[in-house]
Amino acid sequence: MSVETIDRPVSLVSLHPYGNEGLPAWLIPMRASAHARFLELGIPTTKHEEWKYTSLREFESQSFAEPTFANLSDDDIADAVRGLEDAQRIVFVNGIYSEPLTTRLSQEEGVEIRTLQCVGGDPSNKLKNLFGTVARTDEFAFANLNSSQFRSGAYVQIHRNTKAERPIHLLFISTGGTASYPRVLVHAEQGSEATVVESYVTVGEGTSFVCGVTEVVVEANAKLEHVKLQSESERSYHIALSEARVEGDGTYLDYNVTFGGKLTRNDRQVFIGGSNAHVRMDGVYVADGEQHCDNHTRLDHAFPHCDSFEVYKGVLDGASSGVFNGKIFVYLDAQKTDAKQTNQALLLSPKATIETKPQLEIFADDVKCTHGATVGQLREDALFYLQSRGIPLKQARALLVYAFAAEVLERISHDGLRSELESRLYQKLGTDQG
Amino acid sequence: MLEIKNLYASVEEKPILRGLSLTVRPGEVHAIMGPNGSGKSTLANIIAGRDDYEVTEGEILVDGVNILELAPEERAAMGLFLAFQYPVEIPGVSNMYFLRSALNAIKKARGEKEMDAMSFMKFVKEKTKLLHLDDNLLQRSVNEGFSGGEKKRNEIFQMAVLEPKYGVLDETDSGLDIDALKVVSDGVNALRSAERGFLVITHYQRLLNHIVPDFVHVLVDGRIVKSGGKELALELEAKGYDWIKDETTAGVN
Numbered sequence: 154m155s156v157e158t159i160d161r162p163v164s165l166v167s168l169h170p171y172g173n174e175g176l177p178a179w180l181i182p183m184r185a186s187a188h189a190r191f192l193e194l195g196i197p198t199t200k201h202e203e204w205k206y207t208s209l210r211e212f213e214s215q216s217f218a219e220p221t222f223a224n225l226s227d228d229d230i231a232d233a234v235r236g237l238e239d240a241q242r243i244v245f246v247n248g249i250y251s252e253p254l255t256t257r258l259s260q261e262e263g264v265e266i267r268t269l270q271c272v273g274g275d276p277s278n279k280l281k282n283l284f285g286t287v288a289r290t291d292e293f294a295f296a297n298l299n300s301s302q303f304r305s306g307a308y309v310q311i312h313r314n315t316k317a318e319r320p321i322h323l324l325f326i327s328t329g330g331t332a333s334y335p336r337v338l339v340h341a342e343q344g345s346e347a348t349v350v351e352s353y354v355t356v357g358e359g360t361s362f363v364c365g366v367t368e369v370v371v372e373a374n375a376k377l378e379h380v381k382l383q384s385e386s387e388r389s390y391h392i393a394l395s396e397a398r399v400e401g402d403g404t405y406l407d408y409n410v411t412f413g414g415k416l417t418r419n420d421r422q423v424f425i426g427g428s429n430a431h432v433r434m435d436g437v438y439v440a441d442g443e444q445h446c447d448n449h450t451r452l453d454h455a456f457p458h459c460d461s462f463e464v465y466k467g468v469l470d471g472a473s474s475g476v477f478n479g480k481i482f483v484y485l486d487a488q489k490t491d492a493k494q495t496n497q498a499l500l501l502s503p504k505a506t507i508e509t510k511p512q513l514e515i516f517a518d519d520v521k522c523t524h525g526a527t528v529g530q531l532r533e534d535a536l537f538y539l540q541s542r543g544i545p546l547k548q549a550r551a552l553l554v555y556a557f558a559a560e561v562l563e564r565i566s567h568d569g570l571r572s573e574l575e576s577r578l579y580q581k582l583g584t585d586q587g
Numbered sequence: 588m589l590e591i592k593n594l595y596a597s598v599e600e601k602p603i604l605r606g607l608s609l610t611v612r613p614g615e616v617h618a619i620m621g622p623n624g625s626g627k628s629t630l631a632n633i634i635a636g637r638d639d640y641e642v643t644e645g646e647i648l649v650d651g652v653n654i655l656e657l658a659p660e661e662r663a664a665m666g667l668f669l670a671f672q673y674p675v676e677i678p679g680v681s682n683m684y685f686l687r688s689a690l691n692a693i694k695k696a697r698g699e700k701e702m703d704a705m706s707f708m709k710f711v712k713e714k715t716k717l718l719h720l721d722d723n724l725l726q727r728s729v730n731e732g733f734s735g736g737e738k739k740r741n742e743i744f745q746m747a748v749l750e751p752k753y754g755v756l757d758e759t760d761s762g763l764d765i766d767a768l769k770v771v772s773d774g775v776n777a778l779r780s781a782e783r784g785f786l787v788i789t790h791y792q793r794l795l796n797h798i799v800p801d802f803v804h805v806l807v808d809g810r811i812v813k814s815g816g817k818e819l820a821l822e823l824e825a826k827g828y829d830w831i832k833d834e835t836t837a838g839v840n
Contacts, residue, residue, distance in 0.1 A: 532675075534675050535675050535677050537635075537636075537637055537659060537675075538671065538674070538675040538677070539677070539685070539689075540636070540658065540659035540660045540663070541635045541636065541637075541659045541660075541662075541663060541668075541669055541671075542660075542663055542668075542685070542686075542689035542745065542749065543660050543663035543664055543689045543690070543692045543693035543696070543749065544660055544688055544689050544692045545658075545660045545692060546658065546660065548688065548692065549660075552680055552685075552688065553677070553680070555679075555680075556677065556678060556679025556680045556728075557679065559679060560679060
């Protein structure tokens with residue numbers, strides 16, 4: 154019997170004629186070919202190796218309105234900006250730029266935050282030369298869908314040797330019932346330094362679909378901290394691809410935080426394209442009820458003398474399910490690579506499940522490359538210890554789970570964001586546990 | 588008053604405690620000594636509420652209330668404290684945060700006003716001096732990477748912060764060198780008061796030179812077979828446990 158690799162044809166994500174309003178002309182053919190590629194690939198089924206544990210059957214039975222702009226007030230985004238009040242912010246509603254919510258954006262010298270419509274032009278063709286070249290999207294149906302459907306997106310440039318003093322906040326709000334296609338390109342030029350936070354939230358009821366693509370370039374000797382926070386409603390389908398290319402002596406710190414979503418699928422990829430680069434790729438996800446969170450990560454060590462550290466931590470309660478697939482490729486030339494991958498999951502209920510798969514392919518012979526995965530429950534002795542000091546069981550559980558998950562959040566450098574994420578984590582644990 | 592009445596308990600069907608009775612009044616220090624396997628730690632754990640044990644008969648009363656059906660945190664709120672023989676390491680939770688959560692949970696359960704971070708900090712600083720603890724220990728994760736002595740000091744420090752009515756010390760002296768033993772004992776002695784009772788469980792008489800008990804009980808095979816004053820501890824130290832075992836067996840026969 155041959156394995157069926159051709160996935161189902163697209164029938165359920167209705168493809169509307171996409172609007173190219175204001176987008177640069179050179180994007181148009183790219184969109185058309187992405188559209189064709191998406192139709193060719195179709196929506197993956199669980200027969201697809203990379204989608205074995207994430208079924209899209211239910212997703213396919215949904216229908217979504219095409220992205221339309223909605224006027225939201227500052228109150229609607231109050232929760233989403235907490236902790237990042239000092240940030241330079243750009244806001245998109247259903248993937249469409251929201252000027253009213255962005256108006257207070259004051260930009261620092263050397264830090265440009267624009268939409269893909271690229272007001273002010275692209276005189277040295279930087280956008281044109283980078284856009285669509287970083288993420289290897291060919292095999293990703295949804296990334297192609299994004300490329301054919303996005304209405305706008307964020308284009309962030311940190312100029313050479315510039316340090317962005319304030320974090321750059323890209324806020325993507327989805328209103329219930331719609332499909333949206335957030336798109337991001339971050340270009341950290343040589344010697345620059347910045348923190349970029351992408352956050353995804355839902356305002357309103359209804360089942361929504363968020364399909365994003367983020368591309369990041371960290372040039373030589375630049376340092377970029379990249380936080381993705383997904384706290385959409387539990388009726389949201391969130392499928393996103395992010396890829397960073399890190400050049401020599403560059404530092405890229407990727408923190409992927411998932412609290413929300415009915416079904417979340419993150420593909421996060423880093424291509425190390427120069428020597429002496431440093432990469433962190435961490436994630437934390439907290440799921441309960443029927444939530445499903447799938448993180449696929451991929452690290453390509455293509456050059457020697459680079460290190461990468463990856464820690465993914467999952468907390469799964471109720472009947473939630475998690476998937477972790479971590480690929481590390483160490484190329485023949487990438488001698489002296491130091492790569493360490495850790496994946497830990499905490500199962501808080503007998504119905505919660507995790508599928509975990511490290512996948513290391515090493516072609517160089519002088520490398521340090523390790524991986525470890527643990528799946529466990531809360532330690533009874535620690536619970537009893539806390540209780541014996543007067544801490545009620547529910548709180549004791551939350552405290553231990555918090556300590557487990559917070560290890561990742563602790564690394565986030567921005568104080569406001571870190572403590573906001575920590576308190577959200579605590580809230581989610583405190584209110585959701587029985 | 589902490590009253591243990593005719594307590595029978597087993598682990599996986601194996602009887603450990605067999606009719607143990609003991610009363611600790613506020614202001615008193617009782618020492619329980621006994622050979623390994625006599626049930627000392629079982630008693631401590633049952634008082635604190637660990638559920639690995641099955642109590643088949645008897646009761647434990649704190650100020651007249653039977654606590655056997657209560658959760659460990661409810662017992663703590665009633666003023667019970669167990670200093671663990673093997674304190675548990677809790678990575679990722681700072682000592683400070685842990686203790687404030689504990690103190691406030693107890694206060695909340697009692698309907699008292701909770702303590703804010705500032706006043707707690709001040710309150711705790713006083714207590715660290717008592718146990719000669721470094722302030723940086725407060726910021727470290729609970730017991731993580733602590734030496735044996737630091738762990739035991741941390742237990743007594745927690746007791747000093749939570750100010751229980753009845754403290755149960757489970758082999759607090761085991762693994763301590765003389766200096767650490769002195770610090771820990773000084774800490775306990777500073778907490779002695781007319782309102783507070785202690786049950787000090789130990790295998791060795793050495794601890795009782797520092798924490799001088801009002802009563803000494805000898806636990807053998809799950810029962811108290813002999814009680815006396817502090818001189819009983821010296822006698823045990825000199826003669827070992829066998830003579831008591833023999834005496835007990837003779838008595839039964």
